[in-house]
Amino acid sequence: MVFTRAEGIRVFDENGKGYIEGLAGLWCAGLGFSETRLIEAANRQFLELPYYHTFFGRAANVTARLADRVVDIAPEGLTRVFFACSGSEAIDTAIKMVWYYNNARGRPGKKKIISRRNAYHGVTVAGASLTRLPVNQEGFDLPIARFLQVECPHHYRFAKDGESEKAFSARLAAELEALILAEGPDTVAAFFAEPVQGAGGIIPPPRGYFDLIQPILKKYDILFVADEVICGFARTGNMFGSDTYGLKPDLMTMAKGLSAGYQPISAVALTEEVFGGIAELGDEKGSFGHGFTYGGHPVAAAVALEAQNLYHERDIVGHVRRVGAHFQNRLRDFADHDLVGEARGVGLLGALELVADKKTKAKFPPELALGQRILDLTQARGLLFRPAGDTLLFCPPLIVEEADIDEIFDIVGAALDEILRSKII
Numbered sequence: 001m002v003f004t005r006a007e008g009i010r011v012f013d014e015n016g017k018g019y020i021e022g023l024a025g026l027w028c029a030g031l032g033f034s035e036t037r038l039i040e041a042a043n044r045q046f047l048e049l050p051y052y053h054t055f056f057g058r059a060a061n062v063t064a065r066l067a068d069r070v071v072d073i074a075p076e077g078l079t080r081v082f083f084a085c086s087g088s089e090a091i092d093t094a095i096k097m098v099w100y101y102n103n104a105r106g107r108p109g110k111k112k113i114i115s116r117r118n119a120y121h122g123v124t125v126a127g128a129s130l131t132r133l134p135v136n137q138e139g140f141d142l143p144i145a146r147f148l149q150v151e152c153p154h155h156y157r158f159a160k161d162g163e164s165e166k167a168f169s170a171r172l173a174a175e176l177e178a179l180i181l182a183e184g185p186d187t188v189a190a191f192f193a194e195p196v197q198g199a200g201g202i203i204p205p206p207r208g209y210f211d212l213i214q215p216i217l218k219k220y221d222i223l224f225v226a227d228e229v230i231c232g233f234a235r236t237g238n239m240f241g242s243d244t245y246g247l248k249p250d251l252m253t254m255a256k257g258l259s260a261g262y263q264p265i266s267a268v269a270l271t272e273e274v275f276g277g278i279a280e281l282g283d284e285k286g287s288f289g290h291g292f293t294y295g296g297h298p299v300a301a302a303v304a305l306e307a308q309n310l311y312h313e314r315d316i317v318g319h320v321r322r323v324g325a326h327f328q329n330r331l332r333d334f335a336d337h338d339l340v341g342e343a344r345g346v347g348l349l350g351a352l353e354l355v356a357d358k359k360t361k362a363k364f365p366p367e368l369a370l371g372q373r374i375l376d377l378t379q380a381r382g383l384l385f386r387p388a389g390d391t392l393l394f395c396p397p398l399i400v401e402e403a404d405i406d407e408i409f410d411i412v413g414a415a416l417d418e419i420l421r422s423k424i425i
């Protein structure tokens with residue numbers, strides 16, 4: 001498909017057909033596709049200072065202002081910000097910072113990094129070593145050494161028969177602690193987690209999960225890195241997923257919603273403690289030898305700053321809470337549908353996991369490509385979303401109204417019913 005223009009929450013293909021972008025592009029265009037304030041902010045910045053970098057103790061004023069703004073809205077304790085250009089770069093930066101910090105603190109053996117099955121943390125060599133989706137690792141000789149995996153926190157798929165959410169969380173926490181002890185706590189540096197697993201299937205944490213995980217990380221002096229690339233900037237009904245789930249990360253990665261997708265920019269926020277270690281070793285070595293030519297690009301920073309102004313002026317968090325309630329109600333109504341095993345989500349994130357048998361949770365044969373077939377049907381009716389296998393993922397622009405949400409789920413309902421009526425399943 002080739003797209004030529006956009007308006008609000010819709011994109012238009014080269015034949016002029018319009019589609020609601022039910023995934024906000026790639027989980028990022030929260031302010032829709034025609035926000036003139038963002039475009040004007042870019043234009044103004046192009047005229048004032050179209051390029052500068054963030055090396056040698058220098059930066060554009062707008063980049064410094066954005067850093068201050070990120071610190072203002074970030075969870076407590078995150079006081080320093082580093083800019084890059086993509087989520088993957090932010091993740092690789094966070095990994096390198098963790099390693100550098102442990103070297104600074106005289107713990108050169110404490111380097112292993114843990115992530116979770118079905119995690120998505122990008123596709124660079126280290127990021128894809130944290131990402132735990134087979135398609136991003138197989139054939140690439142990944143993961144590289146020192147990357148460890150624990151279980152996905154998806155209760156519907158991975159809980160034992162009759163196991164409550166709390167019991168499931170306790171089992172996963174025990175598994176994490178057992179892995180840390182088996183590897184040796186002195187060798188484990190960090191645990192990376194998306195507050196809600198995104199590309200892996202929109203999987204909100206089960207009850208009690210992070211409350212049990214965080215003390216274990218503290219106990220063994222393991223840094224907690226929250227990957228807010230999808231959850232950040234109001235998506236879950238708070239500014240960050242960390243606010244929604246009570247996370248106290250040592251480092252936090254952001255991208256996508258930072259600039260509402262209009263410019264490539266990402267960030268890592270860190271605590272004074274982690275920053276202090278990095279700064280000390282950096283001074284010893286002459287500088288912190290890491291950074292990107294376009295990191296903190298002034299035009300991207302100006303657009304990101306304006307996006308933050310718009311989120312604030314329009315109380316986008318309040319809006320997501322209001323329309324998110326309707327979104328979750330409409331989504332969860334599908335739990336009774338014959339094809340749906342689980343309807344789950346939070347805020348303006350939602351997934352419908354399709355199953356062949358609701359009782360056994362058996363999946364449809366992959367060759368049926370049911371998720372893709374449903375996308376074909378919704379596409380014909382003017383809705384784009386993302387199928388992950390037979391799980392339908394929805395993450396509409398944050399500016400959707402209730403009528404848009406009704407349109408999205410009316411189209412999804414019509415497509416699911418058409419599949420039921422057809423003889424293909």
Ligand SMILES: Cc1ncc(COP(=O)(O)O)c(C=O)c1O
Nearest residue numbers: 086087088120121122227229230
């Ligand atoms: C949670 C998460 N982390 C990292 C990334 C990587 O971001 P990028 O594609 O900008 O490299 C993504 C991308 O979808 C993501 O969802």
